[in-house]
Amino acid sequence: MISDVEWTTFFPAALLLAATPGANQLLALRNGLRYGWVSAVSASLGRFTAFALMVVAVAAGLEAVLTASELAFNVIKWCGVVYLVWLGLRTVLTAVRHGGGQPDQRAAGRPAEGDGRRHDGPSAWRLARQEFVVAASNPKALILFTVFLPQFLTRDAGGAAIPLLALGVAYIGVEFCCAFGYAALGSRLKSMGITRRARRLLDALTGAAMLGLAGWLATEQH
Template sequence: MITDVEWATFVPSALLLAATPGANQLLTLRNGLRHGLAPAVSASLGRFSAFALMVIAVAAGLGAVLAASEVAFNVIKWCGVAYLLWLGARTVLAAVRGQVAGEMQKTADEGDGKGVRGGLSSWRLGWQEFLVAATNPKALILFAVFLPQFLPRGAKDVAVPLLVLGAAYIRIEFCCACGYAALGSRLQSMGISLRARRWLDALTGVAMLGLAGWLATENH
């Protein structure tokens, strides 16, 4: 069954989907810019924990239940909107007030991978990634719609192939997340001005606010 999966079509499609900037990828870029490569990559594991739960849910048939339940969809949707609004506004305000500049100056002094102090700070970054992913009902429905397209027609036992496809997608998006984290870390190490760093952080926050608005206006 797994060998019947349309891998030649799945891999480029998944790569395009994973590389497209979204809330989590922007968050990883911001974490790379503010804290360095290692903390940003580590924090992204929170996102993939949420994705793994979604893939399991889709394999168990819960994705179809969410797609059919307007109440459940809207509850998760508005939680996601609220969290993205809060995170985006907080990021913009931090940039405007100059807090980002101070934080990144400390990061530059400490070196790559040391900008996040202590397990609690690392946990918070990972928790942010988890919440952004988990409170987006479109992500779960995307898995429910996207993954089955690459299964052979008429397949009856689809749980295992869906889990395999989900794991493959998570690997692909992890590689893309590493790219976003590396880009943020590279911008940090290039010695760009504090003002430019603040602008980049502010733009990330604005993008998150825009994504919140898009999610709010999307119909089920």
């Protein structure tokens, strides 16, 4: 069944898709900048939990339920819109409230936040929950898996469930590598003494991405 997948074309396409900056990747960058790469990578497990559930749903054929049921689709859609608007506005307000353009100062003897060690801030559960909801709040993402993954099945593929699961696991692995890269980049920027102004800009961009995704979801038709 694994041989029914066109792996040589899948991995470049998956890497391009996963590396493209989006709401979740900007979250990983922001969390790496603020809390270090360990916290950022740990938080991304929330995203991968959502993706894993989507892949299982696609393999089980549950995407057809969302496609057929307008009520189920709209409930998920508007819950996602509300959460994304709330999270986006909160992130933008954080950028507006915290002024100053000087590099962050570290107290003597304290480890740098960019060194990957754990620091004070939101709990790992809260960061992971944000990643999970941002990933899961878009019902179109579930449909995206049904459009993107099947493209890499060979024409003579038999049952699609196992190859789709294999493709889903592989895509999550690629996404994890990209998330790690974004988190490490944020952590590196922090260790280089990035200014608060640049941090505010990143917060603003992340919040704008959330609001943009919310607006796109709100205008999408079933």
